[in-house]
Amino acid sequence: MSIRLDNISKQFGKFEALSPLSLDINNGEMIGLLGPSGSGKTTLLRIIAGLENANTGTIHFGDHDVTNVHVRERRVGFVFQNYALFRHMTVADNVAFGLQVMERALRPSPAEMSKRVKQLLEIVQLGHLAARYPEQLSGGQKQRIALARALATKPEVLLLDEPFGALDAKVRKDLRRWLRNLHDELGFTSVFVTHDQDEALELSDRVVVMSNGKIEQVDSPVELYAHPNSRFVFDFFGNVNQFKANWNNKHWQNGNAFILPPVAEATQKNGYLYVRSHELSLSKKANSQASLPCKVVAINPVGAEVRVELSPIGWDTTELWEAKLTHQVLNEQSFSRGDEVYATPQVGYFFADGVRGEPIILRWPFLAPGHLMFDI
Numbered sequence: 001m002s003i004r005l006d007n008i009s010k011q012f013g014k015f016e017a018l019s020p021l022s023l024d025i026n027n028g029e030m031i032g033l034l035g036p037s038g039s040g041k042t043t044l045l046r047i048i049a050g051l052e053n054a055n056t057g058t059i060h061f062g063d064h065d066v067t068n069v070h071v072r073e074r075r076v077g078f079v080f081q082n083y084a085l086f087r088h089m090t091v092a093d094n095v096a097f098g099l100q101v102m103e104r105a106l107r108p109s110p111a112e113m114s115k116r117v118k119q120l121l122e123i124v125q126l127g128h129l130a131a132r133y134p135e136q137l138s139g140g141q142k143q144r145i146a147l148a149r150a151l152a153t154k155p156e157v158l159l160l161d162e163p164f165g166a167l168d169a170k171v172r173k174d175l176r177r178w179l180r181n182l183h184d185e186l187g188f189t190s191v192f193v194t195h196d197q198d199e200a201l202e203l204s205d206r207v208v209v210m211s212n213g214k215i216e217q218v219d220s221p222v223e224l225y226a227h228p229n230s231r232f233v234f235d236f237f238g239n240v241n242q243f244k245a246n247w248n249n250k251h252w253q254n255g256n257a258f259i260l261p262p263v264a265e266a267t268q269k270n271g272y273l274y275v276r277s278h279e280l281s282l283s284k285k286a287n288s289q290a291s292l293p294c295k296v297v298a299i300n301p302v303g304a305e306v307r308v309e310l311s312p313i314g315w316d317t318t319e320l321w322e323a324k325l326t327h328q329v330l331n332e333q334s335f336s337r338g339d340e341v342y343a344t345p346q347v348g349y350f351f352a353d354g355v356r357g358e359p360i361i362l363r364w365p366f367l368a369p370g371h372l373m374f375d376i
């Protein structure tokens with residue numbers, strides 16, 4: 001089932017929780033709504049479900065205008081973060097509840113109902129727990145039961161509000177994979193809310209990045225990484241170092257650090273240069289294209305890489321910088337905590353002040369013809 005949101009807005013009193021926004025979701029797509037707390041994700045999900053009315057705009061499910069259709073008739077499955085299972089009912093009864101609340105005309109007979117409950121429990125691979133009560137289940141199991149209940153009415157749209165928010169990291173990861181497989185197998189359209197970027201990137205076909213009640217960007221995970229269209233999106237995906245770049249007619253200056261951009265009018269401005277931590281190299285000496293003196297404050301091996309935390313010397317940043325190196329590079333360079341090093345961007349993303357849209361991507365070194373290669 002495709003979903004079309006057109007010009008949807010929502011006010012709570014004088015507060016505008018959603019500015020007019022539009023979004024097309026394809027049939028069978030899995031969409032992640034991602035954004036900081038208060039950005040309007042849950043409000044948007046509730047409006048799609050019919051649990052909340054928008055102040056303006058229309059919602060279509062396929063060709064059907066559901067703007068004024070009651071939540072019960074929208075045929076959506078809903079899963080909340082806190083399981084919302086009935087404590088006094090067995091697992092099987094909890095799942096059957098989804099069927100019992102169906103309109104009488106659509107409600108299956110008792111025999112069909114118990115067959116369907118069995119099938120649903122098999123789908124979520126928990127048939128052996130049918131007679132248990134919720135308190136006898138783990139968090140991950142409870143959430144799978146909540147999903148089985150949501151799927152009972154065979155919804156074509158499944159809406160999930162931070163479904164794995166209350167679970168620990170390992171269970172979360174397993175459940176994500178499992179949900180993605182289930183989504184692909186059963187072919188429904190899913191929209192889920194998360195503020196966990198890894199979850200959004202791993203699960204979604206497309207991610208809707210929200211802030212302050214607005215959609216900042218809608219793209220596939222790969223595109224979001226390659227072409228973040230604003231500083232907000234870049235910041236939100238993290239692992240990025242920021243350089244406040246003040247153009248002084250020669251280079252970008254910040255305290256006693258400088259970076260020389262390539263000769264191009266668009267970069268000869270004030271702005272912010274963003275550098276991803278795996279696109280930053282470290283050396284014991286500066287070079288003529290960049291001088292970013294730093295002190296090594298921590299060296300943290302994490303799996304295949306080493307994260308080196310850097311505190312700027314003589315220039316300003318709001319946060320420590322980080323370089324991600326391979327173990328091999330670190331061994332060759334043999335830095336230790338407390339050493340002074342020079343950071344050199346290999347790739348940078350420049351957002352000029354006052355210019356909206358995608359950054360200018362810079363790749364070092366950019367040497368004029370005839371120049372000698374130097375350390376970078």
Ligand SMILES: Nc1ncnc2c1ncn2[C@@H]1O[C@H](COP(=O)(O)OP(=O)(O)OP(=O)(O)O)[C@@H](O)[C@H]1O
Nearest residue numbers: 012015017035036037038039040041042043044195
């Ligand atoms: N019923 C309500 N009455 C008044 N304000 C509300 C109501 N529901 C939500 N809001 C406000 O609307 C804004 C968006 O809330 P929403 O729950 O959609 O954000 P969110 O992105 O889902 O946040 P979180 O990740 O914290 O759940 C918030 O500022 C919130 O305080």
